[in-house]
Amino acid sequence: xxxxxxxxxxxxxxxxxxxxxxxxxxxxxxxxxxxxxxxxxxxxxxxxxxxxxxxxxxxxxxxxxxxxxxxxxxxxxxxxxxxxxxxxxxxxxxxxxxxxxxxxxxxxxxxxxxxxxxxxxxxxx
Numbered sequence: 001x002x003x004x005x006x007x008x009x010x011x012x013x014x015x016x017x018x019x020x021x022x023x024x025x026x027x028x029x030x031x032x033x034x035x036x037x038x039x040x041x042x043x044x045x046x047x048x049x050x051x052x053x054x055x056x057x058x059x060x061x062x063x064x065x066x067x068x069x070x071x072x073x074x075x076x077x078x079x080x081x082x083x084x085x086x087x088x089x090x091x092x093x094x095x096x097x098x099x100x101x102x103x104x105x106x107x108x109x110x111x112x113x114x115x116x117x118x119x120x121x122x123x124x125x
Contacts, residue, residue, distance in 0.1 A: 002023070004022045004116055013125055014084065017084060019081065020078055032099065034047070034096075035093070036093045037093065037121075046106075050077060051100040059107055065081065065084075079094075087123075092120075094115075
């Protein structure tokens with residue numbers, strides 16, 4: 001299993017950014033995938049998941065601002081980030097696992113076995 005994130009960078013508050021995660025080595029459409037982030041000194045935080053069904057789950061902190069989507073033809077998971085806040089600055093990871101959940105567990109880090117290396121998002125004016 002390989003996961004490669006891209007799309008990070010610097011964005012101004014209120015701006016938008018789209019992250020991508022290219023996946024390989026597993027049946028993309030049958031696994032659950034999710035986005036997480038981790039800021040310095042903070043625990044890894046689940047943001048959004050896209051699981052078979054399809055079903056999506058969002059953390060309250062990003063609901064209404066971030067959108068998770070999937071392109072099965074490209075084996076790619078996306079995270080569209082809109083109205084970015086300074087508190088959104090972090091290292092963003094995608095993760096995948098063969099198990100999937102339709103509740104809060106879909107965005108809990110402990111339920112994912114495969115992780116990418118991360119892409120950095122900075123927010124500054």
